[in-house]
Amino acid sequence: MALDQDRAAGSLYRQVAADLREAITSGSFGEAGRLPAEGALAEQYGVSRGTVRQALALLRADGLVTSRRGTRRVVLGGARVQSFSELLSFTHWARSMGEEPGGRLESLTRRPADAAEREQLRLAPGTEVYVTLRLRTLSGTPVMVERTVYPPRVGELVAQLPPDVVSHTEPLREHGILFTDADHTIDVVAADADDARLLSCRRGSPLLREKRRTTDPTGTPVEWSQDRYLPGTVAFSIHNSLASSALSRHARDED
Amino acid sequence: MALDQDRAAGSLYRQVAADLREAITSGSFGEAGRLPAEGALAEQYGVSRGTVRQALALLRADGLVTSRRGTRRVVLGGARVQSFSELLSFTHWARSMGEEPGGRLESLTRRPADAAEREQLRLAPGTEVYVTLRLRTLSGTPVMVERTVYPPRVGELVAQLPPDVVSHTEPLREHGILFTDADHTIDVVAADADDARLLSCRRGSPLLREKRRTTDPTGTPVEWSQDRYLPGTVAFSIHNSLASSALSRHARDED
DNA sequence: CCGGCCAAGTTGGCCAGCCAACTTCCGGCG
DNA sequence: CGCCGGAAGTTGGCTGGCCAACTTGGCCGG
Numbered sequence: 001m002a003l004d005q006d007r008a009a010g011s012l013y014r015q016v017a018a019d020l021r022e023a024i025t026s027g028s029f030g031e032a033g034r035l036p037a038e039g040a041l042a043e044q045y046g047v048s049r050g051t052v053r054q055a056l057a058l059l060r061a062d063g064l065v066t067s068r069r070g071t072r073r074v075v076l077g078g079a080r081v082q083s084f085s086e087l088l089s090f091t092h093w094a095r096s097m098g099e100e101p102g103g104r105l106e107s108l109t110r111r112p113a114d115a116a117e118r119e120q121l122r123l124a125p126g127t128e129v130y131v132t133l134r135l136r137t138l139s140g141t142p143v144m145v146e147r148t149v150y151p152p153r154v155g156e157l158v159a160q161l162p163p164d165v166v167s168h169t170e171p172l173r174e175h176g177i178l179f180t181d182a183d184h185t186i187d188v189v190a191a192d193a194d195d196a197r198l199l200s201c202r203r204g205s206p207l208l209r210e211k212r213r214t215t216d217p218t219g220t221p222v223e224w225s226q227d228r229y230l231p232g233t234v235a236f237s238i239h240n241s242l243a244s245s246a247l248s249r250h251a252r253d254e255d
Numbered sequence: 256m257a258l259d260q261d262r263a264a265g266s267l268y269r270q271v272a273a274d275l276r277e278a279i280t281s282g283s284f285g286e287a288g289r290l291p292a293e294g295a296l297a298e299q300y301g302v303s304r305g306t307v308r309q310a311l312a313l314l315r316a317d318g319l320v321t322s323r324r325g326t327r328r329v330v331l332g333g334a335r336v337q338s339f340s341e342l343l344s345f346t347h348w349a350r351s352m353g354e355e356p357g358g359r360l361e362s363l364t365r366r367p368a369d370a371a372e373r374e375q376l377r378l379a380p381g382t383e384v385y386v387t388l389r390l391r392t393l394s395g396t397p398v399m400v401e402r403t404v405y406p407p408r409v410g411e412l413v414a415q416l417p418p419d420v421v422s423h424t425e426p427l428r429e430h431g432i433l434f435t436d437a438d439h440t441i442d443v444v445a446a447d448a449d450d451a452r453l454l455s456c457r458r459g460s461p462l463l464r465e466k467r468r469t470t471d472p473t474g475t476p477v478e479w480s481q482d483r484y485l486p487g488t489v490a491f492s493i494h495n496s497l498a499s500s501a502l503s504r505h506a507r508d509e510d
Numbered sequence: 511c512c513g514g515c516c517a518a519g520t521t522g523g524c525c526a527g528c529c530a531a532c533t534t535c536c537g538g539c540g
Numbered sequence: 541c542g543c544c545g546g547a548a549g550t551t552g553g554c555t556g557g558c559c560a561a562c563t564t565g566g567c568c569g570g
Contacts, residue, residue: 011523032377032474037550048525053551061316063438066474069551070532074474076436077377087495122287122332180497181331183318186441187490188463206461206486208443219287219321219329231461235442238493240342242435266553292520303555308521324521325562 013054016045020055024064024075034072035065063239088179088214090146091167094138102137105163106198110155120213120224121151130155135198136227143233145195148225153177178216179223185211186236189228199230206231268309271300275310279319279330289327290320318494343434343469345391345399346422357392358401360418361453365410375468375479376406385410390453391482398488400450403480408432433471434478440466441491444483454485461486 020041029035038056042049060067066074087093094101113121113129121129129149136144150158157175158168165171169179189209196203207228214223275296284290293311297304311328314320320328342348349356368376368384376384384404391399405413412430413423420426424434444464451458462483469478 013523039550050526051524054523063436066436066470066472067551068472068533069530069553071473071534071550073551076470076474088497181318181321182495184493184495185490186463186493188443188461188486206443208441215321215331217321217323219331231443235440236491236493238439238441238491240437240439242343268553294520305556306554309553322521323563324523324560326520326564328521 012047013051014058016041016047016052017055017058019045020059021062021064024059029075031075031077033075035075037072060241061239063241087184088182089167089169090136090144091169099138100140101166102140103164103166104135104137106133106135106194108132108159110159113149117149117224121149121221123151128152130159132158133194138233141233142199143230145198145228146225147227148223150223151221154222177222179214180217181219182212182214184236191228195228199228201230208234208236210236267302268306269313271296271302271307272310272313274300275314276317276319279314284330286330286332288330290330292327315496316494318496342439343437344422344424345401346424349393354393355395356421357395358419358421359390359392361388361390361449363387363414365414368404372404372479376404376476378406383407385414387413388449393488396488397454398485400453400483401480402482403478405478406476409477432477434469435472436474437467437469439491442466446483450483454483456485463489463491465491 020035023029024035035041035056036044038049038052041052045052056065056067056073059065060073063076065076090103091101109131110128111131113123113127117123117129118125118127123129129151132146132148132150134146134148135142136146154172154177157172157177161168161171172179187209188206190204191199191201191207193203195201195207196205199207201207208231210227210229212223212225212227213221214225215221275290278284279290290296290311291299293304293307296307300307311320311322315322315328318331320330322328345358346356364386365383366386368378368382372378372384373380373382378384384406387401387403387405389401389403390397391401409427409432412427412432416423416426427434442464443461445459446454446456446462448458450456450462451460454462456462463486465482465484467478467480467482468476469480470476
């Protein structure tokens with residue numbers, strides 16, 4: 001069984017993972033069926049067992065298969081879509097669902113960063129930041145208001161983008177700004193006047209809020225954002241296991 | 256540098272990870288400092304580089320360090336607490352924050368599973384399930400209403416627990432029921448009559464909802480729960496990166 | 511003084527092998 | 541017929557090694 005060579009790939013274990021992911025979601029191993037042994041897969045794909053294990057680690061992290069010593073891996077019914085970089089880009093996420101993402105820049109201001117923003121973006125006192133307010137739509141209907149704070153290096157580029165540009169991560173990537181890691185916090189907040197106007201809801205009505213701090217590969221913050229979603233349009237979904245968890249629930253101590 | 260032998264551990268790479276985690280959070284490498292090279296760490300701990308890489312993969316998944324080819328790893332300021340099994344147990348999570356968890360069983364009924372429940376718990380038509388309604392408190396104050404559906408095998412055990420027992424996962428574990436994997440979905444919902452009464456809020460006021468499906472190591476569902484949190488008491492926090500993500504955001508298509 | 515090239519350092523990836531821990535299943539024995 | 545023990549199968553874990561890709565910093569030349 002040869003690997004699809006022109007798959008995005010780059011590395012062997014990702015190709016194997018992509019191939020297995022497709023085989024699993026298409027039902028090749030049955031609903032709650034068992035996967036072939038690691039050794040068998042290694043022979044099938046013509047790679048070492050270590051490489052197969054790397055691939056399977058990806059699938060386990062996505063909650064597609066179990067992983068227990070002594071017995072074959074079992075397919076879980078979770079039926080997750082590819083959860084790769086979706087969290088890092090509204091545009092990318094929308095397209096992967098077959099929806100048409102849209103957006104409109106409502107305002108863009110430049111001002112000194114306050115204490116909280118300096119803390120989040122690791123900026124020196126007095127540094128100026130760029131603040132945007134954007135309305136995001138899914139196939140034409142408004143779903144989210146996005147308030148984003150950019151450090152100078154990124155903000156200067158954002159300010160030059162046309163106001164109706166849909167994706168921001170893509171043009172920024174071409175200027176060497178990479179979005180690779182993010183911390184998210186999810187809670188509920190009441191709509192303020194701007195939210196109510198843009199999302200056509202009553203002031204004070206509940207919104208699902210996602211606070212997000214994004215960094216580049218060096219760990220330097222490139223974005224600090226607060227997104228407010230209209231309830232009923234989106235939800236957040238997470239998988240975690242004892243073996244590998246990327247989630248933590250915590251009490252609120254600040255706004 | 257020897258490893259603390261009586262650490263929980265079990266495997267070498269977990270010991271190394273725990274040791275590095277402590278060193279990082281205590282600031283041994285500086286705020287945004289660089290970690291020693293993998294080879295240096297391997298020599299320090301007296302293990303192979305592969306083992307060090309396994310340990311570092313854990314830290315990277317938790318968002319503690321970056322990971323880039325060509326350069327040393329960098330400490331991220333995220334300062335995350337241990338996010339291991341916290342998501343799997345309200346009790347465990349509360350205690351790790353220094354809060355005293357409490358709970359009261361409001362009702363426990365036994366009835367045939369409906370279609371949605373059979374789907375979630377993978378049960379045959381006509382199977383009976385155990386349904387509980389619980390109020391959860393943190394240091395005495397109500398924070399969450401929990402509606403849980405158990406399959407027969409688990410429900411029979413839950414029904415025999417005293418109504419004021421705090422933790423359920425712990426006694427169940429002693430009967431061989433393990434909670435290892437879970438899928439979570441987070442959104443907003445309006446309080447119904449029960450919620451309003453138990454949480455002392457108005458009917459229709461917004462609550463943060465977590466739907467959770469928990470499975471044991473074999474992939475068999477052991478719990479299907481809907482938790483409704485009072486806003487302002489808790490939030491959910493996630494880290495994800497391009498390399499290893501455990502989160503996906505998705506549109507709601509059903510209730 | 512600036513810019514580009516090169517070498518050293520570092521992580522990503524892959525391989526081959528070995529042993530331990532655990533699960534499952536089958537056959538024998540009571 | 542049921543229970544128990546053991547063998548086979550499978551994953552977890554660790555080692556040692558090798559090369560490629562990439563980053564960084566310094567050196568050299570213009």
